[in-house]
Amino acid sequence: DVKVTQSSRYLVKRTGEKVFLECVQDMDHENMFWYRQDPGLGLRLIYFSYDVKMKEKGDIPEGYSVSREKKERFSLILESASTNQTSMYLCASRPRGSGNTIYFGEGSWLTVV
């Protein structure tokens, strides 16, 4: 079974803090993604990476950055957390090729106070 693991399920951070959300997949997938999910807005793509050390902006990259130093790990970084970044963050991975299924992690609930 494909496993995408998000190490932090629930976090509470203060405005202005730097936040790291970590994601690891164990299936040697080339592609990895970070989404945020908000009520009524569905899944919105923040960043994606199609291989190690590669990254591309998604639909809502402002306020976020990413790091992909190893194939299995894709980190999402909030340089200075703000309250409007309170959300559910979902990591996902997929083998190379856009006609393949995306597999999601369990999500990280971030509250910024």
Next chain:
Amino acid sequence: GESVGLHLPTLSVQEGDNSIINCAYSNSASDYFIWYKQESGKGPQFIIDIRSNMDKRQGQRVTVLLNKTVKHLSLQIAATQPGDSAVYFCAENNSGGSYIPTFGRGTSLIVHP
């Protein structure tokens, strides 16, 4: 298409009934489609997929139907159970074009015992 706003479309069924969840997709060039199930507080789980060279695919208790003429996808769940209660959403992908799938907003399925 799916409704805009904070509230998801909702389908309420009785346990044991068959459920049909619909999805209208936007890109006539899309050639790969996936259905996901998302339970409260969890990440989306893959249910079933279908490629555009098929119009029907069956899994365990689930069937996906694809009508390319009207760009419509449906998920049928046989003998719906309380454990099927979740948000279901579809994703479309154009393997020859856009690298990133497009996700629908979802439909909330409520199964009454």
